[in-house]
Structures are given as structure tokens and as C-alpha cells.
Amino acid sequence: MNNTMTESPLHTAGSTSLSDLFKGHAIRSFTDTDLYKLTMQQAVFSKYPDTQVRYEFVVRSNESLADDFAATHSEINALSKLTLTDSEARQLQKLPFFSEAYISALRDFRFEPERHVKMRIVPDKNGMKQLKISVVGSWYKTILYEVMVLAIVSEVRNRRLWPEMKLETFRKTLFEKVEHLKSEIKRRNITNFKLAEMGTRRRFSHVAQTYAVQYLARTLPEYLVGSSNIMLAHENHIKPIGTVAHEYFMAHQAFTNVKLSQKLALDVWDDVFRGRLGVALTDTIGSDAFLDDFDFKFANSFSGARHDSGCPFTWGDKFIAHYETLDIDPMTKTLVFTDGLDFNQCLDLCEYFAGRINVSFGIGTFLSADLGEVTKEDGTQYKPLSIVMKLVECNGQPVAKISDEPGKAICESDIYLANLHERFGLPQFKKPEKALRERALAELGVQPTEIFNxxxxxxxxxxxxxxxxxxxxxxxxxxxxxGGVDSTTTGRMAQQAVDELNQAFRTDKFKFIAVRLPAGVQKDEDDAQAALAFIKPSLNATINIGDASEDIHNSVVSEMKAGNLSVGQADFHKGNVKARMRMIAQYELAGFHEGLVVGTDHNAEAITGFFTKHGDGACDIVPLRGLNKRQVRLIAQHLGAPASLYAKAATADLEEERPLLEDEIALGLTYDQIDDFLEGKQISGAAEDKILSIYKATSHKRALPVEYR
Incomplete structure (x- = not known):
């Protein structure tokens, strides 16, 4: 077998015909993979040549791949024919971080899938037949399988389900995205956007990714910094991009006291590459635990950090603050964002961090596996496959990734995971209460964000x-x-609704009344005004409920004290008075204007009871139900809200003793945890227990008044 692509599957730029999306093997050459696999392999070659590991393939999509067993098996076995050619060796020699000893070893490297790869069909947790792939052997000999196996599985699945798909469909989708990007960069005057294509692992096909990289190199040369795919980077005369992945940090948990594992991993990496590959991945144990280990030595020597889970805005703020605490100028560092991005999210991050720190973006599935809204005659809509292959064992010991987004956590051992949480001072991992979980999700579960439109x-x-x-x-x-994202989003949709009604009925009688309801002076009044400027309501009203709330509260407290009764949590109860007073004012306005009062509660607030009964929980219509917090933010972003509003930390701001108290602090949970739970994703047992405990305790808030029967 010729192990290099001797004939391009695409015509040259300007050709009027486009070839099929499927042609030849899924993997075309030894370097048809991501750079980070080779950089990690060099570290393993240098420091851990005898380490034994096990990887497991996981299908996150609700889809059986059992029918792909034979074709996948054949493609994986074909890897045994790949070797590093002289031309590829010369390409790698030009990269300053690869040693001659390592490249020499690669010349003799051979894939041995019959020895290292075990495939079978097993029932998943729901009883559905599923493809299972395990890779077992020395770390050095098995580390390259991950990216290639994922690319093979994705392409084999797409060949089966979408055999007639044409490159023109992919080309059109990519064209529209690039044109939108260029227009938005110009409109928003973005000057700090940098892009790396990172789509090998979940690409629709080899042909699709090849076209994507060619097209990006041709149309976005000023923004494209490179590709993770070594072969495609070379063919398009751009830089191969990549450093390190979670498995590298995870394996070090087996080499030392787990509390010291991240520092050891950083030390070894710095020793092998001497600062030439200095972007650190931060969320293996969670970014807070990483920052505890990312002292001046590492923060100074590593050129930046990579985000791969959790809120990117919050994460970036943490790292800027960390650099500043260490007296390191953040503008000498780069934050690299790689967590399921699209172009709009990238530009929002560009605006948010402009002038504060350098940013760059690694985008994969959005570029190499997106066909737009393609639907078969039977109604089946194309969706990229969600799959991973993760390290689960090193030298016979379980290893784990905790992540900043619990749905991405990986570990086979509950005992080990609980120990890891304890050692790093994280909330204790426990198994969830199954029956209550099912009841909560049946009542308030939402669709996964991956399919959310x-x-x-x-x-x-x-x-x-x-x-x-x-x-x-x-x-x-x-x-x-x-001024929060919930009322901003709801307000904009309300204004759109009355505008469309006025247009449809050729009238101006339909109105949206946006009401400002401060209690005295609102500390984030600028955000409220920004929200009004974005919404452009038919009418504005301002009703200060401060004095009225104060009078009612003081009267009640005086009566309590007169009876020698406790007035504990007075500030908290006063906050609820404010919420109810705001609703009184809104209903009186609605009465004068023949209107309906709109609420802003969504499922993330509903499941936690995070609203005031007969306060913000009292209304006529609730358009945000069926959504979690991140989906509200996505709608706000789609509607064009400024990032300062849709990415803003949520706060009810009801307590005077703790002004602008963030919801996540008040709840003791992050919205990412709540949202993942509502989407049916795995979160830590401790977080799930807390959500379910709050759900039970606040059930009265979600119920109608109890009637005598």
C-alpha cells in the first residue's frame, strides 16, 4: 500500500466540478494525524518508554455504531501498512522541537492493531448495541491510535448514513461561514482574531477536512495560523499546531503522589521541549487545581494556557488575574480556546479579552464536520458524531479527568475518583439518587445543547x-x-413579538413595556441601560420600589420585635419583599395597559427553586421554560445581545448585606453543573446530590396552592 496521498481528492482552486466526499482510506498517511499526538509521543519516548496503558472509546451521541464494526475493523487494520516516509521525516525535522533520536525511532515505528486494538459489540447502559474499542499496550506504541481511530469511526459512519453527500454541500456551508466571519470581523472592528483548524478527530471525511484546510488557507491567510493535521499543514504551507492533551496529565497520576502529578507533568514537558511547546492544558483536575500548581516558574516559562471546558469568560478572567498576581504582564501570554467553538463565540471572546491578553482559537467539528441543515427524505437530520477515546488506566492504575465541565469527566473507578476529589479538596464524589434524578429530569430536563438550535x-x-x-x-x-441575560433575552423576544403583530395587523396598538424596578440605586445600572438600548422597547417605565419595600419590611420587623420574636435573616426576607413588590408594580402597569406580565424563569432556576414565590415566580407567561441557562445565553447571542450582557455572571441582587451576590455563590453550584444535569449528562455525585436535595426542598415553589379536598 502506498502510504502517502499520491493524488489529491480535490480539484484545484477554480475548478467547476467537485469530487465526492468519500475517496480511498479514511487515514491517508503516517502524518495524517494531529501534531499533539507526536509531541506527546516524543515525551513518552524520552521519559516513559516502558509505561503500559489502556484507552477506551466512548460514543456520547445517542446512536448505535454496531453496524460499522466490519468497516471500522478493516480501516483500523489498514493502519499496519503505514510507515513514516523519507519525505515525512524531512518535514518533521524542520520542526525545532522534534529530536533526531525520536524521528529516527519513528522511521522504525509500526502500527500493530491486531496486537493492540480490541473491538467488540456490547450493550450500552440503555441496552442498545454499541461499538466498543479498547487500545492496550505500551504508551509509546499505542499513543497514536486515538486521533486515527476517531477519524476512522466518524468517516465510516458517515459513509454508511450519508453515502450520496456531495462536497458541494460541505463547500457551500463553509463558504457561508467564512463570508459571515469576514463580515463580522469588519463590522465589529476585531483585530485580535487568530484561528487554527483542529478538525481531524471528528471530521466528516478526509476529503472534507482537506478541502476545509485548503479553503481556509486560501481565503483567510491573515487569520489562519495553522492546522493540527501535520500532513494538511505541510500541503498547504501553514504551520502544524498542537502541544499536549489530557492523557499526558492523566498518566502522571500513576507516576507519583497524585497531588504532585500536575507539577511533575509540567516539569517533564518543560525538560523535554525546553520552552518550545509551552501552551498548558488546564482542566484535567479542574482549572482551580491547575492554578494552584501553575506557580511563577511555570506561568513564566509556558507561553500560555488552553481552555477546553467550562465558561471561557470566567476561565480567562481567572488566568489574567493569576498572571497579574504573579506580576506577569498578561499581554505577553496567550489564551487558546478549543471547546466546541463557532466563529461568533470566538469573536465574542476577542472583544471580551481585547487589550487584556492575547487570544487564539482552535476549531474542529464546526469546520471539518458541519454540513449545515441537511435532512434526508425520512426526516433524519445530519449531526456530527460525538465520540472520544480516553486514557483510563496507566501501569495498572485507574486515572481520571475531572474537567471544568462535569459532563466531560472520564474515570472508570468511583473509588479512585472519590480519592482524587478528596486529595485536591474538590466536592466529594458520590453516586446519585437514581429514582429522584429520573423524576427531576422527566419534569424539567432539557434537550442537549449539542442539538440545540x-x-x-x-x-x-x-x-x-x-x-x-x-x-x-x-x-x-x-x-x-x-440588565441580566434572562430579562434581556426575554425582553428582546417580547419586543420582536409586538413588532411582528403590529406589522401583521397594520396597527401600532401592540406594545412592550420595559420596566426598570430599582430598589434605591442599582449598582449595575449601566447593564440595565445597555439592555434597554439593545431591546429598544415600545415604552419605558421606571418605578423605584425601594421606599415601599422598606416600609413593609420595617413594619413587619417592628411588629416581630414588639412581640420579642426572632428577626433572623432579616436582609434575606427583605430581599423577597423587593421581588414581590416588583411584581405588584408590573401587574398594576399591565392593568393600565391591558397587558400580560412576562416572567423570566427557566429550567435551571426552576429545578433549584431559585426565584421568589409570588415574586419573580408570579407571572402570566414564561417563554424561557424548557431552556437551561447556557441555552438562554445562546439565544441572547443569536439575537445579537452584547457579550457583556449574555456572558454576565447572574445575580438576583436582592440582599443589601451581600450586594450583587452571584447566583452560583448563593446556590453553591455552577450553572454549568445545573445545565449539564438538566441535559442528562454526568456530573459529580456531590453536585447531583445537592441539586436533587434543593429540588426536593423547593417542590412547593413549583406547585399550585394546596386545596382542601
Missing amino acids: PEKESRARVDFLKSKLIESRRHSLVLGIS
Whole structure:
């Protein structure tokens, strides 16, 4: 077998015909893989040549790949024919971080899938037949399989399900994305956008990724810094991009006291590459645990850090603060974002961090596996496959990735995971309460964000508002605007609804009244004004509920004290008075304007009871139900809200003793944890227990008044 691609599957630029999306083997050459696999392999070659490991393949999509067993097996076995050619060796020699000893060893390297790869069909947790792939052997001999196996599985699946798909469909989708990007960069005056293509692992096909890299290199030369795929980077005269992955940090848990494992991993990497590959991956144990180990020595010697889970804005702020604490200028460092990005998210991050720290973006599936909204005649819609292959064992010991996003956590041993949480001072891992979990999800679960379409969902909710306004024979919608993402998003949809009704009925009688309801002076008033500027409501109103709330609260407290009764948590109860007073004001306005009061609660607030009963929980219509917090943010982003609003930390701001108290602090949970739970994803047992405990305790808030029977 010729192990290099001797004939391009694509025509040259300007050709009028486009070839099929499937041609030849899924993996074309030894270097048809991501750079980080070779950089890690060199570290293993140098420091851990005898280490034994096991990887396991995981299908995250709700989809059986059992029918792909034979074709996948054949493609994986074909890897045994690949060797590093002289031309490829010369390409690697030009990269300053590869040693001659390592490249010499690669010339003799051979894949041995019959020895190292075990494939079988097993039932998954839901009883569905599923493809299972294990890779076992020396770390040096097995480390290269991950990317190639994932690319093979993805392409084999797509050949089976979408055999007639044409490159023109892929080309059109990519063209529209690039044109949108260039337009937005110009419109938003973005000057700090840098892009690396990183789509090998989940690419639609080899042909698709090849075209994507060629097209990006041709149309975005000023922004494209490189590709993770070594072969495609060389063919397109761009830089191969990549450093290190989770498995490298995970394996070090087996080499030393686990509390010292991250420092050891950083030390060894720095020793092998002497600062030439200095972007550190931060979330193996969670970014907070990483920052504890990322002292001046490492922060100074590593050129930056990579984000791969959790909120990118919060994460970036943490690292800027960390650099500043160490007296390191953040503008000498780079934050690399690689967690499921699209172009709009990248540009939002560019704006947010502009002038504060350098940023760069690694984008994979969005570029190499997106065909747009393609649907078969039977209604099946194309979705990229969600798959991973992770290290689960090193030298016979379990290893784990905890992540900043619990749904991405990997570990086979609950005992080891619990120990890891304890050693790093993380919330204790425990198995969840299954029956209550199922009940909570049946009541309040939401669709996975991976299949969430913000355009479709916002359209449905605008139509909902219109229909309810017509059905009720009312003419206005009333909503309190705080400056948070929930009221901003709801307000914009409400205004869109009345605008469309006015246009449809050729009238101006339908109104949206945006109400400012401060209690005295609101500390984040600028955000509220920014929200109003974005919403552009039909009418504005400002009603200061401070004095009225104060009078009621003081009267109650005086009466309590007169009776020698406890007034504990007075500030907390006063906050609830404010929430209820705001709703009183909104209902009076709605009465004058023949309107309906709109609420802003969504499922992340509902499951935690994070609203005031008969306060913000009292309303006529709730358009955000069925969504979690991250999906509200996605709709806000789709509607064009500024990043300062949709990425803003959520706060009810009801307590005077703790002004602007963030929801996540008040709850003791992150919205990422709550949102992942609502999407049915795995989170830590401790977080799940807390969510379920709150869910049980707040059930009265979600129920109608109890009636005598």
C-alpha cells in the first residue's frame, strides 16, 4: 500500500466540478494525524518508554455504531501498512522541537492493531448495541491510535448514513461561514482574531477536512495560523499546531503522589521541549487545581494556557488575574480556546479579552464536520458524531479527568475518583439518587445543547408570545428589565413579538413595556441601560420600589420585635419583599395597559427553586421554560445581545448585606453543573446530590396552592 496521498481528492482552486466526499482510506498517511499526538509521543519516548496503558472509546451521541464494526475493523487494520516516509521525516525535522533520536525511532515505528486494538459489540447502559474499542499496550506504541481511530469511526459512519453527500454541500456551508466571519470581523472592528483548524478527530471525511484546510488557507491567510493535521499543514504551507492533551496529565497520576502529578507533568514537558511547546492544558483536575500548581516558574516559562471546558469568560478572567498576581504582564501570554467553538463565540471572546491578553482559537467539528441543515427524505437530520477515546488506566492504575465541565469527566473507578476529589479538596464524589434524578429530569430536563438550535428556539418563543397575546385579547407585554441575560433575552423576544403583530395587523396598538424596578440605586445600572438600548422597547417605565419595600419590611420587623420574636435573616426576607413588590408594580402597569406580565424563569432556576414565590415566580407567561441557562445565553447571542450582557455572571441582587451576590455563590453550584444535569449528562455525585436535595426542598415553589379536598 502506498502510504502517502499520491493524488489529491480535490480539484484545484477554480475548478467547476467537485469530487465526492468519500475517496480511498479514511487515514491517508503516517502524518495524517494531529501534531499533539507526536509531541506527546516524543515525551513518552524520552521519559516513559516502558509505561503500559489502556484507552477506551466512548460514543456520547445517542446512536448505535454496531453496524460499522466490519468497516471500522478493516480501516483500523489498514493502519499496519503505514510507515513514516523519507519525505515525512524531512518535514518533521524542520520542526525545532522534534529530536533526531525520536524521528529516527519513528522511521522504525509500526502500527500493530491486531496486537493492540480490541473491538467488540456490547450493550450500552440503555441496552442498545454499541461499538466498543479498547487500545492496550505500551504508551509509546499505542499513543497514536486515538486521533486515527476517531477519524476512522466518524468517516465510516458517515459513509454508511450519508453515502450520496456531495462536497458541494460541505463547500457551500463553509463558504457561508467564512463570508459571515469576514463580515463580522469588519463590522465589529476585531483585530485580535487568530484561528487554527483542529478538525481531524471528528471530521466528516478526509476529503472534507482537506478541502476545509485548503479553503481556509486560501481565503483567510491573515487569520489562519495553522492546522493540527501535520500532513494538511505541510500541503498547504501553514504551520502544524498542537502541544499536549489530557492523557499526558492523566498518566502522571500513576507516576507519583497524585497531588504532585500536575507539577511533575509540567516539569517533564518543560525538560523535554525546553520552552518550545509551552501552551498548558488546564482542566484535567479542574482549572482551580491547575492554578494552584501553575506557580511563577511555570506561568513564566509556558507561553500560555488552553481552555477546553467550562465558561471561557470566567476561565480567562481567572488566568489574567493569576498572571497579574504573579506580576506577569498578561499581554505577553496567550489564551487558546478549543471547546466546541463557532466563529461568533470566538469573536465574542476577542472583544471580551481585547487589550487584556492575547487570544487564539482552535476549531474542529464546526469546520471539518458541519454540513449545515441537511435532512434526508425520512426526516433524519445530519449531526456530527460525538465520540472520544480516553486514557483510563496507566501501569495498572485507574486515572481520571475531572474537567471544568462535569459532563466531560472520564474515570472508570468511583473509588479512585472519590480519592482524587478528596486529595485536591474538590466536592466529594458520590453516586446519585437514581429514582429522584429520573423524576427531576422527566419534569424539567432539557434537550442537549449539542442539538440545540437557538434560531429555531427563539422563533418558537416569539410565536408563543404572539399567540398568547392574541388569545388573551390583550395588547401589551410587561417585563421588568434588570440588565441580566434572562430579562434581556426575554425582553428582546417580547419586543420582536409586538413588532411582528403590529406589522401583521397594520396597527401600532401592540406594545412592550420595559420596566426598570430599582430598589434605591442599582449598582449595575449601566447593564440595565445597555439592555434597554439593545431591546429598544415600545415604552419605558421606571418605578423605584425601594421606599415601599422598606416600609413593609420595617413594619413587619417592628411588629416581630414588639412581640420579642426572632428577626433572623432579616436582609434575606427583605430581599423577597423587593421581588414581590416588583411584581405588584408590573401587574398594576399591565392593568393600565391591558397587558400580560412576562416572567423570566427557566429550567435551571426552576429545578433549584431559585426565584421568589409570588415574586419573580408570579407571572402570566414564561417563554424561557424548557431552556437551561447556557441555552438562554445562546439565544441572547443569536439575537445579537452584547457579550457583556449574555456572558454576565447572574445575580438576583436582592440582599443589601451581600450586594450583587452571584447566583452560583448563593446556590453553591455552577450553572454549568445545573445545565449539564438538566441535559442528562454526568456530573459529580456531590453536585447531583445537592441539586436533587434543593429540588426536593423547593417542590412547593413549583406547585399550585394546596386545596382542601
